[in-house]
Amino acid sequence: MITKDEVNHIASIAKLKIKDDEISLFTEKFDQVMSFVQKIKEVDTENVEPTYKINDEDGFLKENGESQTLTREEVLRNTVDTQYGYFKILKVVE
Amino acid sequence: MDIAKLKAWEMREKLLKKEISSTEILKSHLEVIDSVEMDINAFITVDRENAMETAKLVDEKIARGESLGVLAGLPIGLKDNIMTKDLRTTCASKMLENFIPPFDATVVRNIRREDGIILGKTNLDEFAMGGSTETSYFGNTKNPKNLEVVPGGSSGGSAAAVAANEVAISLGSDTGGSVRQPASYCGIVGIKPTYGMVSRYGVMPMSNSLDQVGQFGRDVRDAYLMLKGVSGFDPLDGTSSHKSGVNFELENASLKGLKIALPIEYRDLRVTGDEKIREVFDNTVKLFEREGAIIQYVSLPHLKYALETYYIISTAEVSTNLSRLDGIRYGYRTENYETLDELYTMSRTEAFGEEAKRRIMMGTYALSAGYQDEHYKKALKVRTLIKNDYDKTFEDHDVILSLTSPILPFPFDSIINSPVDMYKADLYTVPVNLAGLCAMSLPMGEVDGLPVGMQITGNRFQESKIIRAGYAFEKVVK
Amino acid sequence: MGYKTLIGLEIHVELMTKKKIFCNCKNEFGGEVNTHVCPVCLGLPGALPVMDKEALEFGIRAGIAFNSEIEKEVRTDRKNYFYPDLTKGYQISQADLPLCKGGHLDIEIEDGVKRINLERIHIEEDTGKQLHTEDGTSLLDFNRCGVPLIEIVTKPDINSAEEARLFLEKLRSTIKYIGISDVRMEEGSLRCDVNINVIHDEKKIKSRITEVKNLNSFRSAVKAIEYEEKRHKELLEKGENTDNETRRWDENLNETVIMRRKFGASDYRFANEGDLPAIKIEDTWLHEIKENLPELPHEKKVRFMVEYSLGHYEADVLTGSRELAAFFEEIYKHVNDSKLLSNWVMGDVLRRLKEEDMEIEALHVSPKDLADLILMVKDGKINNNTGKKVLRDMFESGKSPEIIVKEQGLIQISDEGALEEMVERILDANPQSIEDYKNGKDRAIGFLMGQIMKETKGKANPQMVNKMLLDKISLR
Numbered sequence A: 001m002i003t004k005d006e007v008n009h010i011a012s013i014a015k016l017k018i019k020d021d022e023i024s025l026f027t028e029k030f031d032q033v034m035s036f037v038q039k040i041k042e043v044d045t046e047n048v049e050p051t052y053k054i055n056d057e058d059g060f061l062k063e064n065g066e067s068q069t070l071t072r073e074e075v076l077r078n079t080v081d082t083q084y085g086y087f088k089i090l091k092v093v094e
Numbered sequence B: 001m002d003i004a005k006l007k008a009w010e011m012r013e014k015l016l017k018k019e020i021s022s023t024e025i026l027k028s029h030l031e032v033i034d035s036v037e038m039d040i041n042a043f044i045t046v047d048r049e050n051a052m053e054t055a056k057l058v059d060e061k062i063a064r065g066e067s068l069g070v071l072a073g074l075p076i077g078l079k080d081n082i083m084t085k086d087l088r089t090t091c092a093s094k095m096l097e098n099f100i101p102p103f104d105a106t107v108v109r110n111i112r113r114e115d116g117i118i119l120g121k122t123n124l125d126e127f128a129m130g131g132s133t134e135t136s137y138f139g140n141t142k143n144p145k146n147l148e149v150v151p152g153g154s155s156g157g158s159a160a161a162v163a164a165n166e167v168a169i170s171l172g173s174d175t176g177g178s179v180r181q182p183a184s185y186c187g188i189v190g191i192k193p194t195y196g197m198v199s200r201y202g203v204m205p206m207s208n209s210l211d212q213v214g215q216f217g218r219d220v221r222d223a224y225l226m227l228k229g230v231s232g233f234d235p236l237d238g239t240s241s242h243k244s245g246v247n248f249e250l251e252n253a254s255l256k257g258l259k260i261a262l263p264i265e266y267r268d269l270r271v272t273g274d275e276k277i278r279e280v281f282d283n284t285v286k287l288f289e290r291e292g293a294i295i296q297y298v299s300l301p302h303l304k305y306a307l308e309t310y311y312i313i314s315t316a317e318v319s320t321n322l323s324r325l326d327g328i329r330y331g332y333r334t335e336n337y338e339t340l341d342e343l344y345t346m347s348r349t350e351a352f353g354e355e356a357k358r359r360i361m362m363g364t365y366a367l368s369a370g371y372q373d374e375h376y377k378k379a380l381k382v383r384t385l386i387k388n389d390y391d392k393t394f395e396d397h398d399v400i401l402s403l404t405s406p407i408l409p410f411p412f413d414s415i416i417n418s419p420v421d422m423y424k425a426d427l428y429t430v431p432v433n434l435a436g437l438c439a440m441s442l443p444m445g446e447v448d449g450l451p452v453g454m455q456i457t458g459n460r461f462q463e464s465k466i467i468r469a470g471y472a473f474e475k476v477v478k
Numbered sequence C: 001m002g003y004k005t006l007i008g009l010e011i012h013v014e015l016m017t018k019k020k021i022f023c024n025c026k027n028e029f030g031g032e033v034n035t036h037v038c039p040v041c042l043g044l045p046g047a048l049p050v051m052d053k054e055a056l057e058f059g060i061r062a063g064i065a066f067n068s069e070i071e072k073e074v075r076t077d078r079k080n081y082f083y084p085d086l087t088k089g090y091q092i093s094q095a096d097l098p099l100c101k102g103g104h105l106d107i108e109i110e111d112g113v114k115r116i117n118l119e120r121i122h123i124e125e126d127t128g129k130q131l132h133t134e135d136g137t138s139l140l141d142f143n144r145c146g147v148p149l150i151e152i153v154t155k156p157d158i159n160s161a162e163e164a165r166l167f168l169e170k171l172r173s174t175i176k177y178i179g180i181s182d183v184r185m186e187e188g189s190l191r192c193d194v195n196i197n198v199i200h201d202e203k204k205i206k207s208r209i210t211e212v213k214n215l216n217s218f219r220s221a222v223k224a225i226e227y228e229e230k231r232h233k234e235l236l237e238k239g240e241n242t243d244n245e246t247r248r249w250d251e252n253l254n255e256t257v258i259m260r261r262k263f264g265a266s267d268y269r270f271a272n273e274g275d276l277p278a279i280k281i282e283d284t285w286l287h288e289i290k291e292n293l294p295e296l297p298h299e300k301k302v303r304f305m306v307e308y309s310l311g312h313y314e315a316d317v318l319t320g321s322r323e324l325a326a327f328f329e330e331i332y333k334h335v336n337d338s339k340l341l342s343n344w345v346m347g348d349v350l351r352r353l354k355e356e357d358m359e360i361e362a363l364h365v366s367p368k369d370l371a372d373l374i375l376m377v378k379d380g381k382i383n384n385n386t387g388k389k390v391l392r393d394m395f396e397s398g399k400s401p402e403i404i405v406k407e408q409g410l411i412q413i414s415d416e417g418a419l420e421e422m423v424e425r426i427l428d429a430n431p432q433s434i435e436d437y438k439n440g441k442d443r444a445i446g447f448l449m450g451q452i453m454k455e456t457k458g459k460a461n462p463q464m465v466n467k468m469l470l471d472k473i474s475l476r
């Protein structure tokens, strides 16, 4: 059973906030889903290697590829605030 | 002649014979959009001006007698999670409501290279998470076959646009069935190619080890044409395969001697009580048999863990793939923040919808310290077992037949509130992504006036087998 | 036995590849703000990484140079955390399977050679840069984002600030040797974090590990270690202990100050980076990289000891940088006397470099000129002291020794007749000195020699004069 506290903890790692009036319902649905996936625990996976990549080809390396470098206008066009060619955010308290 | 009602390959033939022009093709589709889009809402953005310009350029090429690409003059819809340079790309999220990419996805470059006409960006479940296109920030897309039911999802807009003749062909993305299931619900053909067949560069990832760009067409040949136009090795995508690319004949395809596997697990699981759907499927199997196919029941014992495996792996990947959406370099930024933590948390909380948040949360949980081994790492191992089951099946079978979805297209607002039920509807499509296989959904009949799709699954890089089988089936039923 | 200090270092080195690690943007220090940026390094939706061949090769070179075991398959992981200088919400790094496992680097301490073992070397991407302005905003530049890094992690084998300094210097010179980085701490291409604690075996007490960041020179690393060593011991002596925390070195205060406390291990939620399928390192490629690697410092040192009959210490110093070693070898071709040569290089040349705080590359004096100078001394054309004077002139003017000697008329006087006449005259003028010498005051010879050198402006052949003085005094 997943608790509201756990949900809040996971939310803080994921940089999300579940509103107080939604937390009960969210936790309930979240718990449904998480208990649903617990079924895989019954599978015997001893001596089974994990599959990270589904086809059998090796990864490749890049060499002398075409540059995709953007203009500064393109780099900054979708952000809220800029200054002197930088992205700008309010100073953040560490 | 109503051009927009033709198949894409018919449009292309007439274009090459100069019976119609590229501009005429486009205009015909724009007329359809003008008359039905209000009801269907397949698009988030329609790009009339640029489409018209490209159509004219294609006509000029024809006039000059230049050779044309395989997609020449065809109006194409792109799921709005595929980046288009200088054209808004939203992923159906408030997060990217105003995002204008400075670059093209590789599939977009390929379409341009092949003289295709990008007509617009289609609706989807937010960040491709969902099976009904109901989680979109831009409203629901309706099913052209019946406006009361969902078009399926997450590529609901791309499927609906093709089914409603708003575009000739389209692209979606398929992580656990997001192309095949809406194809099934909208009564059209949808292909989920082998992992590595189509470049993922410039396609917003949902679950990067499962995602693949899929193709929609009103018939098998159209979907195949779309695949031909966008596949090929891409040096910008590290997961792109050197075996990528398709080129084979359809005309001589037949079902005779085709070795078909039917997983007994699907027979036994009985996900739905809908006997009518099963009946349609049984009749289809009989038809295959009549046409000379060899049907055998096989066992893939780990299929019954596919959904759980899928939801753990996909949400784990979702949680990290969506981390880049932090409100700093692009995307929605909250106005009220004083600390860095508030900047992140409030931007993400205000901009993501409920399903996106739930999956990010699930994935964060599955990856967090202490749970990682029993969830994420365990799921990766079960994935190996599922893959092994398939590998064994394909040793002596050509394709696997199944339903695409165990349920009919459902009314709006019906199962969206029950995530587990909605996830269960993906039972037939999800394992294909886990094993990186190719599969296609194509119409095989109707129940209560709603389309029912069949799924043909093939081994990795065996697109020719599933597409040829689908084509042969289509010829028989026509 | 008292306290023992345990120090482990984590060193990030920026690799000077042509391109960034996962995209084709230029890898260049400086440059206009946000102009070396593309969809990949900016973390735009859908942009995908592909690993750079040169970056991987540089990582492998480091592994070979530090005697590590190179992994056959390179796998990468996502290290998930949110920070403004990080564009994707995760850094592509390596978790369980680093590119290089183990390894070591030997340093010369007073008692001889000490081996510092490495835990691992892995490859990863650098982050962007954050600038805090006075008006309360932060400005972000992503030019550095995606620059390839290797992270070198040592075992806690270092036991003093001095050993840490020696290790860092050796590490830096080795990295320069293999040509994978310019290792400039001021420009941030070499960054070092220190993990430190102290233990007392008999008292069975130990302090908790402190991590010190923000060290931007070897000197501040040394000072921070010394500071922490003392702080840890003092706390234990008082019956207290340190906290598990991260501190930074404050240059102005000359002390470390707390940055943040560590609450358990950070939850980075490491996950496989599926966008980069595992890359096989073929034996042929590995072999090729090994073949093309320049001679490594420790190999060169051994060769210097054998080939030039040098001691441990001399060989170590002379192979301290590839350029210095090459300088030495070039002169040797002309001089053929390693003992004499190493005296000159280790003495006057290195002292000069140290005074001026410069590298051998910046020296005006060519190996050929220095060789000529040494030969002039060896052949007795000028004496040793004059030689040193000429060298100083060479440092300043860059002129060849022949020209300096000629311009200033410094050729040594070895003419027997002229010297004999002078010696007789000086002896006549200083009877007291003769007396003193005969009474056992050897210093008197020095005085007489000084008189002659004064008269000849130091050009007299000192061996000849010395012999003459002794001969003539004994006759008087």
Ligand SMILES: [Mg+2]
Residues within 6 Å of the ligand: C093, C124, C151
């Ligand atoms: Mg690091």
Ligand SMILES: [Zn+2]
Residues within 6 Å of the ligand: A069, C020, C023, C024, C025, C036, C037, C038, C039, C040, C041, C042, C146
């Ligand atoms: Zn870049």
